Amino acid sequence: MAISPLAPDAFPKLPQIDGVRFASGAAGVKYKDRKDVMLVELATGTSIAGVFTRSSTRSSPVLDCQSKLGGSSDDRAAILVNSGNSNAFTGSAGEKSVEAICGTVEDATGIPKSRIFTASTGVIGERLPHDKITDKISDLATDLSAFGIEGAANAIMTTDTFAKGASAEVLIDGEVVKIAGIAKGSGMIAPDMATMLVYIFTDAKIEQPALQALLGALTDQTFNCITVDSDTSTSDTLMIAATGASGVDVTDSAGFTQALHGVMLDLAHQVVRDGEGATKFVEVKVTGAVSDVEARQVGLSIANSPLVKTAIAGEDPNWGRIVMAVGKSGAQADRDLLSIKFGDVLVAENGWVSPNYSEEVGAEYMKQQDILITVDLGIGGGIGTVWTCDLTHGYISINADYRS
Amino acid sequence: MAISPLAPDAFPKLPQIDGVRFASGAAGVKYKDRKDVMLVELATGTSIAGVFTRSSTRSSPVLDCQSKLGGSSDDRAAILVNSGNSNAFTGSAGEKSVEAICGTVEDATGIPKSRIFTASTGVIGERLPHDKITDKISDLATDLSAFGIEGAANAIMTTDTFAKGASAEVLIDGEVVKIAGIAKGSGMIAPDMATMLVYIFTDAKIEQPALQALLGALTDQTFNCITVDSDTSTSDTLMIAATGASGVDVTDSAGFTQALHGVMLDLAHQVVRDGEGATKFVEVKVTGAVSDVEARQVGLSIANSPLVKTAIAGEDPNWGRIVMAVGKSGAQADRDLLSIKFGDVLVAENGWVSPNYSEEVGAEYMKQQDILITVDLGIGGGIGTVWTCDLTHGYISINADYRS
Numbered sequence: 001m002a003i004s005p006l007a008p009d010a011f012p013k014l015p016q017i018d019g020v021r022f023a024s025g026a027a028g029v030k031y032k033d034r035k036d037v038m039l040v041e042l043a044t045g046t047s048i049a050g051v052f053t054r055s056s057t058r059s060s061p062v063l064d065c066q067s068k069l070g071g072s073s074d075d076r077a078a079i080l081v082n083s084g085n086s087n088a089f090t091g092s093a094g095e096k097s098v099e100a101i102c103g104t105v106e107d108a109t110g111i112p113k114s115r116i117f118t119a120s121t122g123v124i125g126e127r128l129p130h131d132k133i134t135d136k137i138s139d140l141a142t143d144l145s146a147f148g149i150e151g152a153a154n155a156i157m158t159t160d161t162f163a164k165g166a167s168a169e170v171l172i173d174g175e176v177v178k179i180a181g182i183a184k185g186s187g188m189i190a191p192d193m194a195t196m197l198v199y200i201f202t203d204a205k206i207e208q209p210a211l212q213a214l215l216g217a218l219t220d221q222t223f224n225c226i227t228v229d230s231d232t233s234t235s236d237t238l239m240i241a242a243t244g245a246s247g248v249d250v251t252d253s254a255g256f257t258q259a260l261h262g263v264m265l266d267l268a269h270q271v272v273r274d275g276e277g278a279t280k281f282v283e284v285k286v287t288g289a290v291s292d293v294e295a296r297q298v299g300l301s302i303a304n305s306p307l308v309k310t311a312i313a314g315e316d317p318n319w320g321r322i323v324m325a326v327g328k329s330g331a332q333a334d335r336d337l338l339s340i341k342f343g344d345v346l347v348a349e350n351g352w353v354s355p356n357y358s359e360e361v362g363a364e365y366m367k368q369q370d371i372l373i374t375v376d377l378g379i380g381g382g383i384g385t386v387w388t389c390d391l392t393h394g395y396i397s398i399n400a401d402y403r404s
Numbered sequence: 405m406a407i408s409p410l411a412p413d414a415f416p417k418l419p420q421i422d423g424v425r426f427a428s429g430a431a432g433v434k435y436k437d438r439k440d441v442m443l444v445e446l447a448t449g450t451s452i453a454g455v456f457t458r459s460s461t462r463s464s465p466v467l468d469c470q471s472k473l474g475g476s477s478d479d480r481a482a483i484l485v486n487s488g489n490s491n492a493f494t495g496s497a498g499e500k501s502v503e504a505i506c507g508t509v510e511d512a513t514g515i516p517k518s519r520i521f522t523a524s525t526g527v528i529g530e531r532l533p534h535d536k537i538t539d540k541i542s543d544l545a546t547d548l549s550a551f552g553i554e555g556a557a558n559a560i561m562t563t564d565t566f567a568k569g570a571s572a573e574v575l576i577d578g579e580v581v582k583i584a585g586i587a588k589g590s591g592m593i594a595p596d597m598a599t600m601l602v603y604i605f606t607d608a609k610i611e612q613p614a615l616q617a618l619l620g621a622l623t624d625q626t627f628n629c630i631t632v633d634s635d636t637s638t639s640d641t642l643m644i645a646a647t648g649a650s651g652v653d654v655t656d657s658a659g660f661t662q663a664l665h666g667v668m669l670d671l672a673h674q675v676v677r678d679g680e681g682a683t684k685f686v687e688v689k690v691t692g693a694v695s696d697v698e699a700r701q702v703g704l705s706i707a708n709s710p711l712v713k714t715a716i717a718g719e720d721p722n723w724g725r726i727v728m729a730v731g732k733s734g735a736q737a738d739r740d741l742l743s744i745k746f747g748d749v750l751v752a753e754n755g756w757v758s759p760n761y762s763e764e765v766g767a768e769y770m771k772q773q774d775i776l777i778t779v780d781l782g783i784g785g786g787i788g789t790v791w792t793c794d795l796t797h798g799y800i801s802i803n804a805d806y807r808s
Contacts, residue, residue, distance in 0.1 A: 004741070037694060053731075055505045055727065055728070055731030055732055056730070056731045056735075056736070056737040056739065057727045057730055057731030057737065057739045057742070058731065058736070058739075060551075064478070086724075088724070088727070089724060089727045089739060089755065089756060090756055091740070091754060092755075093756065120500070123724060123727070124724025124727055125723060125724035125727060125752070125756070125757055127756075128723075132513060153423055176420075176552075187711065188711060188728065229710045229711065230634075230708070230709075230710065231709050231710060231711045231725075231728060231729070231732065232728070233728065234727065234728050234731055256796035286465070291777065303632075304632065304634070305635050306633045306635060306795075306799070306803070307591065307592060307633065307635045307803055309805070310800055311803065312802035312805045313800065313804045314803070314804030316804070318536070319529060320490075320492070320493060320528025320529035321530055321532075321635075323461045323493045323529060323638065323639065324459070324461065324528060324592065324635060324636070324638050325635070326460070326461055327457075327459030327461030327462065327636070327638055328459055328635065328636035329460075331460075332460070332802075333460040333461065334460070335460065335461045335462075335493065336495070348493070348529065350495060351493065351494075351495040351496075352493060352495030352498075352529070353487030353530075355527055359510040365434070376567070381594075385409070391800065393797050393802060393805075394801050395710070395712055395714070395800075396717065396795065396796060396797050396799075396800060399710070399711055399715065399718070400714045400715070400717045400718030400796075401716035403576075
């Protein structure tokens with residue numbers, strides 16, 4: 001598959017995080033001739049937090065991870081992820097696969113099962129051939145290296161066209177704290193509490209409950225504000241591991257919060273930029289709503305509208321469809337107070353097209369690869385921003401025969 | 405544009421409704437060489453009920469119609485509809501256009517403005533060139549005929565590929581009561597209280613409040629259960645006019661309710677069968693939910709899922725995506741109690757693929773033009789059925805350059 005036209009030039013150079021080692025390999029779960037399994041080892045004392053899909057049909061690995069969060073950090077921990085098969089809706093066989101994988105990782109590494117977190121991503125409803133994975137685990141355990149994060153980012157991809165990574169280094173009390181994260185995701189993207197697969201590592205020191213609270217709050221401003229196709233995955237998993245190796249306590253650190261927010265937003269944007277069939281990256285900024293909640297509601301109504309998304313694909317400044325999407329959102333709005341901008345171009349105000357708007361200027365703006373749509377509802381102080389991509393023939397092609 | 409492969413063979417033969425006359429013509433609002441305006445005259449004493457979009461950005465004609473419902477029926481009434489321009493989000497100019505059209509109809513027919521209902525359908529946000537319409541009104545008034553319903557059905561089409569009509573005749577207390585209806589709609593279809601444009605006529609006798617209540621209840625079982633693309637129009641209008649000419653009082657008549665339900669469901673299905681780019685007609689039946697409301701919620705989550713709809717377009721029996729859509733719906737569900745059928749083929753049960761399911765049988769079923777998906781949640785007595793179509797390259801082609 002061709003790489004997304006919105007992809008960054010290259011995988012970024014990510015800092016090593018003390019206390020974290022990676023390995024990846026090709027287990028042949030579904031894909032041929034590529035990596036499809038990764039193992040992460042986390043040092044003793046690492047705090048681990050996670051947010052997961054709220055889907056009522058979530059997968060066995062998700063249920064297993066949720067049950068293990070918040071346990072003691074007196075041991076090392078591990079994360080094992082495969083791509084190509086999501087082990088979702090696989091009944092009791094799914095639970096047995098998780099058990100078999102965790103048991104084998106325990107045997108190979110000495111890490112207790114209660115500290116082993118797995119994830120699976122790919123087709124739903126097919127039995128996971130976990131023997132292919134367990135056969136590789138001792139090799140992975142041997143290969144663990146502080147330098148393996150790019151291989152890990154590649155191993156977790158499914159319909160992704162590029163591997164996604166982001167990082168930050170932040171000075172706190174004169175000491176450097178590092179953050180590095182990887183993500184996968186391209187379709188079935190409408191996160192609800194979490195998203196696709198995202199793993200973030202830091203050498204910051206922070207207790208698990210504080211880390212969990214921070215992750216939840218930042219998820220609401222980042223991954224919960226993106227959508228590719230309004231479909232929510234059964235496997236959405238976002239985990240962060242704080243090894244504490246820097247010795248810097250970041251509890252309540254505004255600098256750390258800001259840096260982590262930046263890494264999460266960067267990864268979230270990369271997921272949108274790799275949206276299935278995407279040719280445009282779209283930011284929808286909503287202001288003047290009665291509340292932040294309603295601002296996001298309007299933003300998602302616009303970002304999920306197939307008519308808005310196809311208009312953007314066609315480079316058509318079809319602001320009438322934005323009016324429609326505001327109208328259907330369920331949020332409070334007044335037709336005559338609404339204003340709409342494409343970039344800096346004021347398109348509509350006072351319940352009608354702006355007298356200074358020219359269709360030629362609007363059409364010219366829509367040719368850009370990155371599109372900013374600003375909607376001011378004019379009735380309150382609520383604000384919210386969401387990100388999405390356009391809806392193209394590429395999306396149909398990918399999804400009308402993805403499984404076959 | 406090619407006619408939908410799901411279209412009926414021909415426009416149906418509709419009965420004349422005593423007290424109703426139609427005219428249609430070509431005003432050149434936007435389209436060339438086709439009818440784009442229709443006028444309906446309704447006899448004195450006609451009860452008129454309507455349901456409309458709940459969009460907060462609804463159009464001037466919708467607001468005007470809503471203000472006029474429930475008035476006296478001591479005069480004749482009229483309905484004037486144009487296609488090609490929706491007169492939505494056109495500020496005070498939109499209201500002036502409605503006023504100009506109603507005034508001209510009053511002059512040409514002698515019907516008071518308070519009994520004149522208009523609708524406009526087409527592009528949003530462009531000023532309605534209402535002079536083109538008012539110039540035609542005296543011709544339309546002269547042409548009124550009891551036989552003009554098919555012309556009217558053609559005049560209100562936009563991206564529709566076929567005109568939509570349905571009828572019923574029902575015996576009540578030994579007397580025949582007739583119902584005839586027309587509809588337009590193809591994209592921006594996710595009705596909320598009403599839908600696109602639908603006009604239904606009957607010679608039944610029924611007071612306006614009873615007719616309004618009946619229409620609302622039946623809309624919830626018909627037009628509010630269809631979706632093409634999850635986008636709700638700013639112009640959705642469904643009106644029914646009961647002339648009373650049969651002399652048969654149908655208040656609380658189970659026979660009339662059933663017949664009207666049948667006409668509304670037929671028209672609703674025709675709208676889905678003309679869904680933009682549609683190649684498959686899909687019925688999603690949900691049983692075993694905790695309530696009827698949650699059953700419809702699950703049904704719409706499946707019917708609006710782009711991943712489900714593209715799988716159907718690709719004739720892929722991808723039931724994993726149905727599991728996903730159930731999971732994201734927000735309705736109560738238990739992965740291990742869920743069962744899914746394609747037609748009579750049991751696909752999934754007990755939290756996994758059915759032991760007797762064969763992918764070949766599933767794939768063969770998906771080749772049909774009409775697809776039935778049944779989901780039993782296994783936790784309660786709630787039921788609901790929704791109807792949709794597949795999502796194809798045709799939808800993208802139509803909407804990436806509809807306005808340009």
